[in-house]
Amino acid sequence: MSTVLYITHTECDGTLAKVSLETLTAAKNLAEGMGADLAVGLVGADVTAAANFIAGCGGKFYSVTGPVFNDGVYSIDLAAAEAIAKASEAEIVVAPATSRYSRALPGLAIRLDGRVDTHLSGLEAVDGKPVAKRWFYRQRMEGTLTREERPWILTLESGCAAAFEGAGSAELEEVAVDLSGVRTKPEGMVCVSEDEQTIRPDAETLFVTGAGWTKKQADGDVHVAEAEDIILQFLTSTKSSLGSSKSLVDISGEGGAVISFLTHMHQVGQTGSSPRHAKGLATCCHGEEPHVVGWRFVNERRAINTDAGCGWAQGKCDVLYVGDAFEIMKKVNELLG
Amino acid sequence: MSTDFHIVVCGSIVPDPLQTLAPQDGPNGPVLQNEMMLPAVLDPWAGHALYEAADLAAKNPGSQVWLVALGPKAKLQQVMMAVSQKAPFQLVVADGSASGFEDSYETAKTLSDTIDGIAGLDKSKMLLFGGWQSASRGSGAVMQMVGELQGVTEQFQGVDKLTVTDSGLEILERVEGGSYQRSTVDGAPAVMGWATGELPEPPNNPQIGMQNMQKNMPALQQAKPADLSGSTLKFDGMEVPMQRRETRIVKDAPVEEMAKEIAEWIKG
Numbered sequence A: 001m002s003t004v005l006y007i008t009h010t011e012c013d014g015t016l017a018k019v020s021l022e023t024l025t026a027a028k029n030l031a032e033g034m035g036a037d038l039a040v041g042l043v044g045a046d047v048t049a050a051a052n053f054i055a056g057c058g059g060k061f062y063s064v065t066g067p068v069f070n071d072g073v074y075s076i077d078l079a080a081a082e083a084i085a086k087a088s089e090a091e092i093v094v095a096p097a098t099s100r101y102s103r104a105l106p107g108l109a110i111r112l113d114g115r116v117d118t119h120l121s122g123l124e125a126v127d128g129k130p131v132a133k134r135w136f137y138r139q140r141m142e143g144t145l146t147r148e149e150r151p152w153i154l155t156l157e158s159g160c161a162a163a164f165e166g167a168g169s170a171e172l173e174e175v176a177v178d179l180s181g182v183r184t185k186p187e188g189m190v191c192v193s194e195d196e197q198t199i200r201p202d203a204e205t206l207f208v209t210g211a212g213w214t215k216k217q218a219d220g221d222v223h224v225a226e227a228e229d230i231i232l233q234f235l236t237s238t239k240s241s242l243g244s245s246k247s248l249v250d251i252s253g254e255g256g257a258v259i260s261f262l263t264h265m266h267q268v269g270q271t272g273s274s275p276r277h278a279k280g281l282a283t284c285c286h287g288e289e290p291h292v293v294g295w296r297f298v299n300e301r302r303a304i305n306t307d308a309g310c311g312w313a314q315g316k317c318d319v320l321y322v323g324d325a326f327e328i329m330k331k332v333n334e335l336l337g
Numbered sequence B: 001m002s003t004d005f006h007i008v009v010c011g012s013i014v015p016d017p018l019q020t021l022a023p024q025d026g027p028n029g030p031v032l033q034n035e036m037m038l039p040a041v042l043d044p045w046a047g048h049a050l051y052e053a054a055d056l057a058a059k060n061p062g063s064q065v066w067l068v069a070l071g072p073k074a075k076l077q078q079v080m081m082a083v084s085q086k087a088p089f090q091l092v093v094a095d096g097s098a099s100g101f102e103d104s105y106e107t108a109k110t111l112s113d114t115i116d117g118i119a120g121l122d123k124s125k126m127l128l129f130g131g132w133q134s135a136s137r138g139s140g141a142v143m144q145m146v147g148e149l150q151g152v153t154e155q156f157q158g159v160d161k162l163t164v165t166d167s168g169l170e171i172l173e174r175v176e177g178g179s180y181q182r183s184t185v186d187g188a189p190a191v192m193g194w195a196t197g198e199l200p201e202p203p204n205n206p207q208i209g210m211q212n213m214q215k216n217m218p219a220l221q222q223a224k225p226a227d228l229s230g231s232t233l234k235f236d237g238m239e240v241p242m243q244r245r246e247t248r249i250v251k252d253a254p255v256e257e258m259a260k261e262i263a264e265w266i267k268g
Helices: A018-034 A048-053 A074-088 A099-104 A106-111 A224-238 A246-254 A289-294 A325-336 B044-059 B073-083 B104-116 B142-149 B206-221 B255-267
Strands: A003-009 A037-044 A060-065 A092-096 A115-126 A129-136 A141-146 A152-156 A172-174 A185-190 A205-209 A241-244 A277-283 A298-305 A319-322 B006-010 B013-015 B023-026 B029-032 B040-042 B064-071 B090-095 B126-131 B155-164 B169-174 B180-185 B190-194 B234-239 B248-250
Touching (some): A003 A018, A003 A099, A018 A115, A018 A152, A060 A074, A074 A106, A099 A106, A106 A115, A277 B255, A325 B255, B013 B073, B044 B126, B064 B073, B073 B090, B073 B206, B104 B142, B142 B190, B155 B180
Parallel strands (some): A003 A037, A003 A092, A205 A277, A298 A319, A319 B248, B006 B126, B064 B090
Antiparallel strands (some): A141 B234, B013 B040, B023 B029, B169 B180
């Protein structure tokens, strides 16, 4: 009988991320649909609590543990994944598309002489065979794909399945890993403080700023400092996540007035990220396809714009407020307290 | 640590991001409608990698930069006329498909084989650069596989900053929530899959463009055909989501009214 290996890493506090629990549900369903055994591989400093939290999945548990496995170093994560995959003799390897495993797992395809497909938006068994879905050309089109090569390594994005629930008592088989050749040393995290943080992947709302915030306003002057105050006040009161259009981020390279706390990491769209949030509010953006791509996974969308004929009005958002974003957002901030 | 790096940048072309893209069935799977007619640009992430490579080479005497591109050479030639004005590099071309529907492994293998053919490349000094994403397949998997095929197991993805220190390299990799993981490695060889880096796009420099194209036109003419047919990857469907929203336009309403509606919506 073939084996589907679900592999993940614990978070710093020893728990499993939501996307990891969702991926376990998808892997379990896939194993059942294929008539395959389920194996579970856990990597982290101490995985006991995480293993017990998902023990009800019914798989055979493998673990790689130790302080060195708490950090997301490519060569260390890959060595751990390789050891577990070989121990489990897996035909299919399913992992969450966390930033850590998105970096490390593709290399596993070469180590195992297999193939890899990443950032899946769906995974199921059809007639006993695995079938995957993923987006192409930056979320412009979605494809359904299969392949015969094995092992097949797959990483899943968040939202593909319900988070697994089923605690119990897991029996772990520890797998040894040789790290003697590793030259990379983790030196810690560079984190922004909670107050300064403006990228919040788990936030309810995505607030997108466009280049209009730095353009000349009705009085003929730019008001970047005022724009920064308005934006930050909104982010602080709502704990929203901040996104930006490419044009606004690029202004810094062109010597224009800039919003000081915006970086390329805020960029959404064709050349940025496509974050997942329940709500999205776009302000001063003037784009169509690149912005739509960035908003592919935002459910409720509203926009503030001075141009009623803007691309946003052409069926891209639910409500378009035609007006001055400075005035409207100042008032919104007052109302939100 | 030696700082005369041999920097190999992997990158190719993608359709201009402002173009509307639609799939259609081709003889070997999906293709883009009018693909050869679509204006192309250097993939944005590959561009970041190239500009970071040029900057690193300029700051470390003795370093060299190669751009290894898998793509149809006619389209590559068009794009390289513009890219060549941005930074000095030696172009190495594999003439084949740059489609986002190609298998990431086949792409990685072709790039690795092409790198093996670079004369004068010292792999002990090699820094393998590329984008950690792309605007085509967007797998974020090719650079890892190229590195592994080259035997380079010290890898960094989502890189925004690379600093050469007295003892090696210090790297900042993007992780969730706008944070970075800081790592060090004692030097080359290593793989850097770049996010956006920290450099703006360089201005055009016609002199650099002339020097580049003198070297790179022969590279384009001598490009070897690339065979990407070894995969069993099969597509059962490729669809553009036809999601059109009924947009309610609120116009000529008082600011207070619009703000109140937005605030209530935000509060949920």
